[in-house]
Amino acid sequence: MQLVKVADAIHEAKLMNEPTNNNALILAGESLAMICTEKGLLELLLSICDDMEVVVGCRVSPKQKGDIVALMRIRHPTKVTLAIGDGANDCNMISKAHVGIGIAGKEGMQAARTSDFAIGKFKFLHTLLFVHGREAYRRNGELILFMFYKNVLYVMV
Numbered sequence: 001m002q003l004v005k006v007a008d009a010i011h012e013a014k015l016m017n018e019p020t021n022n023n024a025l026i027l028a029g030e031s032l033a034m035i036c037t038e039k040g041l042l043e044l045l046l047s048i049c050d051d052m053e054v055v056v057g058c059r060v061s062p063k064q065k066g067d068i069v070a071l072m073r074i075r076h077p078t079k080v081t082l083a084i085g086d087g088a089n090d091c092n093m094i095s096k097a098h099v100g101i102g103i104a105g106k107e108g109m110q111a112a113r114t115s116d117f118a119i120g121k122f123k124f125l126h127t128l129l130f131v132h133g134r135e136a137y138r139r140n141g142e143l144i145l146f147m148f149y150k151n152v153l154y155v156m157v
Helices: 002-016 029-037 039-051 062-075 088-096 110-114 122-156
Strands: 024-028 054-058 082-085 099-103 117-119
Touching (some): 002 029, 002 039, 029 039, 029 054, 054 062, 062 088, 082 088, 088 110
Parallel strands (some): 082 099, 099 117
16 A cells, blocks of 8 residues: 555656756655665656756665665766765765765764765865866876877877
């Protein structure tokens, strides 16, 4: 009976969704567990998630967090996934994403140890993404140009 209610709610959300609006989807952990058991409902949920600006999972287990990231990696293989977590319950999600950011703090150091990048506070996330991320991209571009230039000079001589 509960599965029927969840399926009806997903179909209703699909009908109400307008791609021009900024929509958000909130998933409960119990509903997500039921959806993952049914293949058709999972595909419908993923198609709804593609149209949303934000998808929030509340009361979701650590395994479900990792499964959502893995599903997004499978569904969009060319896109890069980013996971941000601050505790031990986020380690599974951080390790399954392409880029993982751990926040060291009151919840412990497990997320920071598992992650690719660790920051001390959540407010440093903006600096990490927009300053250091841009600089790394620029440096890699310069390195590639330098390598081509160096190889051309060696071959010409």
